[in-house]
Structures are given as C-alpha cells and as structure tokens.
Amino acid sequence: MTDVLPLRATAIAQDGLFIGGRWTGATHDRVYATVNPADGTVITDVADGSAADIDAAVRAARRAFDEGPWPRMSGHERARILLAAADLIERDAEELARLDTADMGKPLAFTRIENGFFAPAIYRYYAGLASQMSGTTHDSVGSAFAYTLREPIGVIGAITPFNVPLLLATTKLAPALAAGNTIVHKPSETTPLSALKIARLLAEAGLPEGVLNVVTGTGAAPGIALVAHPGVDKIAFTGSNLVGQEIIRASADTLKKVSVELGGKSANIIFADAYLDEAIDHAFNGIFYGSGQVCVAGSRLLVQRPVYDQVVETLARRAEATLPGDPLDPGTVIGPLAHQLQFEKVSSYVRIGLDEGAELVTGGQPHHPQGSDSGWYYRPTIFKGRNDMRIAQEEIFGPVITVIPFDTDEEAVALANGTKFGLASAVHTRDIKRAHSIAAAMRAGTCWINTYAQWDPGISFGGRKASGYGRELGPEVMHSYSETKSVWVDLPVGPDAALGGDLSL
Numbered sequence: 001m002t003d004v005l006p007l008r009a010t011a012i013a014q015d016g017l018f019i020g021g022r023w024t025g026a027t028h029d030r031v032y033a034t035v036n037p038a039d040g041t042v043i044t045d046v047a048d049g050s051a052a053d054i055d056a057a058v059r060a061a062r063r064a065f066d067e068g069p070w071p072r073m074s075g076h077e078r079a080r081i082l083l084a085a086a087d088l089i090e091r092d093a094e095e096l097a098r099l100d101t102a103d104m105g106k107p108l109a110f111t112r113i114e115n116g117f118f119a120p121a122i123y124r125y126y127a128g129l130a131s132q133m134s135g136t137t138h139d140s141v142g143s144a145f146a147y148t149l150r151e152p153i154g155v156i157g158a159i160t161p162f163n164v165p166l167l168l169a170t171t172k173l174a175p176a177l178a179a180g181n182t183i184v185h186k187p188s189e190t191t192p193l194s195a196l197k198i199a200r201l202l203a204e205a206g207l208p209e210g211v212l213n214v215v216t217g218t219g220a221a222p223g224i225a226l227v228a229h230p231g232v233d234k235i236a237f238t239g240s241n242l243v244g245q246e247i248i249r250a251s252a253d254t255l256k257k258v259s260v261e262l263g264g265k266s267a268n269i270i271f272a273d274a275y276l277d278e279a280i281d282h283a284f285n286g287i288f289y290g291s292g293q294v295c296v297a298g299s300r301l302l303v304q305r306p307v308y309d310q311v312v313e314t315l316a317r318r319a320e321a322t323l324p325g326d327p328l329d330p331g332t333v334i335g336p337l338a339h340q341l342q343f344e345k346v347s348s349y350v351r352i353g354l355d356e357g358a359e360l361v362t363g364g365q366p367h368h369p370q371g372s373d374s375g376w377y378y379r380p381t382i383f384k385g386r387n388d389m390r391i392a393q394e395e396i397f398g399p400v401i402t403v404i405p406f407d408t409d410e411e412a413v414a415l416a417n418g419t420k421f422g423l424a425s426a427v428h429t430r431d432i433k434r435a436h437s438i439a440a441a442m443r444a445g446t447c448w449i450n451t452y453a454q455w456d457p458g459i460s461f462g463g464r465k466a467s468g469y470g471r472e473l474g475p476e477v478m479h480s481y482s483e484t485k486s487v488w489v490d491l492p493v494g495p496d497a498a499l500g501g502d503l504s505l
C-alpha cells in the first residue's frame, strides 16, 4: 500500500457510539472489526451496537426533539450551525476521504471529491433552505381564514448503505437537520468510520446534544430495532430492495413515514450519431466508478447496431488498460470491491452470464495488483448480451456491464424501460429532438443527456418502480423532512359582536 492507514481511525472508533452528545461503549462493550478491502487488514474495532443501544439513542433523539432547542430555533440559527459544519468538513476533508477509502476501497481520487466537495456543498445548500421553511395563508368563508405551518417531523431514523458512506448519509442528515428534526443514524456495518467522524464535527459546529446520534453495529438487528421503535417518526433508508421491502412491511406496525432509495439497473443508450469518444467515456465511468458499486451504475449499455462493435472494442481496450489498483494511490481509478460478499456476488453473476450464453469480451476474473496477494479486486468486465438475461435484469453492483444492440428509437426505449428498476438512464446523441423525446419516455427518476452521473445538491434524485420512492437532494426534500399543520383562525364572536354572529359553516 502506498500510505499508512488513517491514523485517526483508531481514535474515532475507540470513542464508541455517539448518544445524547456523549461517546459511549456498546452494551456489554461489544466491538467488531472493520476491515480494509484492499488488503484484508483490520483498520480498527468499532462498537457493536444492539437494540438496547438503539433504544438509548432514540430516547436521546426524542428528548432533544421534544424538549431541546433544535426544533425551536429559527431557521437562521440552524443555518449558522450547518454552515459551520460545512467548513469543518472541508477542514478535515482529507481525513474523511481516507476513512471512506480505507473502509470501502473507493479510490482516494473520488472520495476526495465526494467528501471534500459534495458533502460541504450539500450542507451549505440546506443551510440556505433552513430559513425558507414556510407555510401558506388561505382566504376562507366568512370571517375565518386558515394558514399552514411547516414543522419538522420529529425523530428520523437514517439507515445508510456501504457504497458512498459519507455522502449518502449527508443527503439525509443535512435536509433533516435543516428542517429541525433530530436523528439516529445507523451506518452500514462495513463502512462506519466516516459517520463517527461526522458526529464529532457536527458537535464541534455547535449541534446541541441528542440532535444527531450514531449507532454502529453488525447484522440486521440495530436497523430492525430502529424501524420498530415507536419513538421514531420516519425512516429514511438507502440500500437494497430486499431490506427496503422488509422496512416498508415493518414500518406498518408503528405507522411510520418511510422513504426508500433502492437498487438500479440503469440503461445508457448510445446512438450511432453520438460523439462516440465522449459517449464511451461516459459509459466507462458510468459503470466502473466505484467498481460498479453505485446505485446509478450504467450496467446496461444499449448501442445502436452500426456502432456496436466499435463501442464494444473501444470500451474493452480501455477496460484492459485500467486494471484495479491501490485505492490510496491518487492515480488509481478502480479500487477493490468493498467486501468479500460483494466479491462473491460479482463472481457468481459472471458465472451466471457465461451459463446463460452471454459473450465475455474482457475481464470476468479477480485481479491482484502488483506486489499484493490479497484484497477483493475484480477486473472490469464486459459482456455482449441480451436484455432478458439475468446479468441484464438483476443488480450485480459490481464492475460488470452488458452491452446490448438495438436498431430503432422505439426499441431503445423498450429495452431501457424493460426492467423492474427505474433509477437512472442516459442517452447519447447529437439529435436534440431525439434526446428530449427519449428523456421524456424514460421511466426513471433521472435521465442524463450526453453525460452521466452528474450531481447537484439542488437537483432531486431518486427512483421509480422498484428503485424506490421518495427523493433525495433538491428543494422538495425539505417537504419529506417536514409536515404541514393547518391552523384555522376566526374572529372571536362575543355577545356584542358587530358582525352579528358566527358565520362558520
């Protein structure tokens, strides 16, 4: 490895769970090891929180919501703290990038951008919206009128996945806090370190105690306890479809609000009239960023037949020239898979692809960077295949792309929409009319035209169909972390009222 492990990781993890503004060990002082997927070494031990720890965290968040200053502050005051948090995240961006790189294997080149640029930008964006939470006024019948108040929901249970640890927590924490809620965050068991560091930074920024609580832990138990807890008002979940469905079912018992951001099998369409170099660039980054462990990974590449062979060959040459390497090396663009299960899942889907007759163009095997005989590295893998194959229908969540030919616009749309998922899509063409009509026809939450995976805090993001419901980012997310209260006002009609009586219906 080119660098030492993040030195602060040990100190951060030894702090334990963050509950009610204090660091505390898990029940029975249980810990587990978080492992670096690049070489299999233990980074540090982390507190293994249980249902009892979740209960303590929810009670702290409940107290902070019911009695504490956070929901009662003006939006301007909340904004000041969120802006300070953004500055602190920027100050410690390098450490935050290294924590996520060590924990999940995403190259430092990318965690620096995610954690050092996007995360503070999101805090600043929602700081700007914190003071804009407002209701409406309505004329009504007679002397009465009504207005609405926009109020925070209460305690939010934020459950996040392993693949973009800090940023996907930020897309929940920043708007939820801006709206005045309190939070219990349960990060992925395999990538808990940046969440603990963020708790420390938000406290330093001035977040009152109990407003953000972080419970790390193994297995499903802490997440299940959070979803079942009657003290939680909403679950904001990002993760797999299976777990998302379990959460929706479980939430019925306590009638919680739920938003679920789930998996994808996004189609990236390249027409023969596209600028091919750019389109292939986007196709390459669209699937191999994060070793394909990205919900919007462009894992189905639909290519118009006249340029099909050219696109496949160029993409394959590029894949063969970009072998995975040490994620802490700033020049690396593909790191290891995040953990053993991911590695096994990818390997098994490659076997499935071969069994169902897809043509393996390149990759399809593990890789060991020079000088290393460990780590969950997998070569960028390209299949020629059909849309009805399992490798084109099921989320692999790895560096595996299936390239599928098409002839007409209608066929491209049918193929792109021909999965249960509906997270993202893209189209590459020089024909602007065609581009807009394809974008309109996509049954997906996002469509990129002549680009891929562009983000901005002000543009909403989320899925349709089996990719979930609810949105992240954008101004409308403030509505999913707040609710309206309607207030009716009438003039008091006393015995001497000049208007002569009660006019209400």
Ligand code: NAD
Residues within 6 Å of the ligand: 159, 160, 161, 162, 163, 164, 168, 186, 187, 188, 189, 219, 220, 222, 223, 224, 227, 238, 239, 240, 241, 243, 244, 246, 247, 261, 262, 263, 264, 294, 295, 395, 397, 423, 462, 463, 467, 468
């Ligand atoms: P996962 O569903 O296995 O785990 C997500 C989180 O849920 C973790 O914190 C986990 O501990 C917790 N959890 C597990 N079982 C639970 C239960 N029964 N009740 C409550 N919580 C439980 O997902 P993962 O493997 O960490 O992440 C990969 C998945 O996330 C992929 O499917 C990917 O597409 C999806 N994802 C979606 C988006 C999006 O915005 N749509 C973004 C990133 C990742």
